[in-house]
Amino acid sequence: MLQPELAEKIVREVQKLITEEIIVVNTQGIIMASTNRSRIGTFHEGALITSQQKKKLIITENETSQLKGVKSGINLPIFFQQEVIGVIGITGDPETVTPFGEIIRKMTELLISENYYGEQFDYHSRAMETFVLEWLQAKEPSPNILQRARVLTINLELRRAVIIIEFQQREHPLSRDVWSSILNSFTQNKNDVVTRSGNERIIVLLDCSDSVQPVSIKNRLEHFLQFIKNSFGITAYAGVGQCSVPSNLSQSYGQAERALKLARRIRGIIFDEELILEMVTGEITSEIKAEYIHRTIEPLLTEKDLLETLVELFKQNHSLKNTAQSLHIHINTLHYRLKKIEELTHLNPNSIQDLFCLYLGVQFLDE
Known part of the structure; x- marks a missing residue:
């Protein structure tokens, strides 16, 4: 539940509130994270007692010699779902750091809860994604899919x-x-x-x-x-x-x-x-579409005005008048461009069959 990565995150977040040395300890009394890197991995007897007794432990300067690996300060049990999952310790004069204790503990428990539910969301998301993709590919639901559907409460x-x-x-x-x-x-x-x-x-x-x-x-x-x-x-x-x-x-x-x-x-x-x-x-492969463009409108790809004219012609449903107006050109200029398109592509924009071939080429190019 309380992994080293999360312990490090807790230390970083608590550091934003107080400047005192912070430790996060597991239920076996091993320090998992600390502002003092040299203490990580060492044994903290005070934290072990706190974990076992499930209550706050204040350690005075006089008591530091009686417990292994401790400094004066306060140790607070971290609860999740009513169970102790670790201990957070604040080093310093107990009278000075104790007022911060409950705030720090509550913030720590909120971080742990947020992390837990975030992990649950990630787990559920992965499970749902995998299930749906397998379901979509299956011709018939397998016993495994049926079982997982029941767990996920999905009606198949x-x-x-x-x-x-x-x-x-x-x-x-x-x-x-x-x-x-x-x-x-x-x-x-x-x-x-x-x-x-x-x-x-x-x-x-x-x-x-x-x-x-x-x-x-x-x-x-x-x-x-x-x-x-x-x-x-x-x-x-x-x-x-x-x-x-x-x-x-x-x-x-x-x-x-x-x-x-x-x-x-x-x-x-x-x-x-x-x-x-x-x-x-939609069923045609990209390779075939590329070859189709090569065989039809490729000569227009370097002729910006001609390609623009052809695209606009389709937008205007082959209305020469509307196409010329939209492009802001004279109708004679439009006729000249259409003739040029025919010369380059060997496809006549006035022929329904050729026009359709040109249309497909423009559609494939747009894709």
Whole structure:
């Protein structure tokens, strides 16, 4: 429970309040941490007595010769869940340091409690993340998965939709406290399963057994994404798979991944059922997409004006008038650029088939 790393942290924190020498001792009387490094690992008889008697021990200057490894001061038992787990000692004139005793002990116990519950959160997060990933990959729940589901109080029989929420890339990982706030803020339905996945994703297995409407899911997601942006400055987007029976949950996960690709581009929320062209393009490998760009629009990559014109043409639904106005160019200049695009790519923007080929090239380039 009381490890050397935590003992060192306690000493550092107590040092901020008082300048006296501090020691943290385990229940066997061995000093684990101290402001005086030479005392670490030595035996402290006063701390052992304090641990055994479960009460404060004041050591005067006259008593230092009677107990092994002690100095004058005060020793206080550290309690956690009504058990003594260690001792904190403050060296100095007992009359001077005793008034600090209870404050120091309470602060120490709060640090230990905070550390314990933080470790519990980390353990539960790792267990939940591992369980969900194994569950999504399993065709049928194994006895091991069934047992862990009971421990985690997860119902494996519900229809669910998988949601993947992804954070925009960040320089530093999120702290434990931030993760705790984020995960707790999403849970509204007791049957929803919410877990982190790595440092930049959340996976939600949403209970849709009561025919939850997409608009309701979208409202929840919009509220959640706005919350983490306002609270923690995190920009996030989400892909939502379709509601699936338990045996088909991996399919919903694949749909959420597919929807996330588009959500990542538009920085928004995309439902798989909204996808049309992306159903096909999402299955194409990055290598094939790169080769496709090479065969279609690669000559335009060094021609900024031409590529910009083509992109704008698609934005304006092939309206030449609106494209020219948007680019602030004369219509004749637009015709000249389109002719130049045809010469370089051998694809005619006025041909539906060629135009579609150019469109795919721009989409793949954007990815």
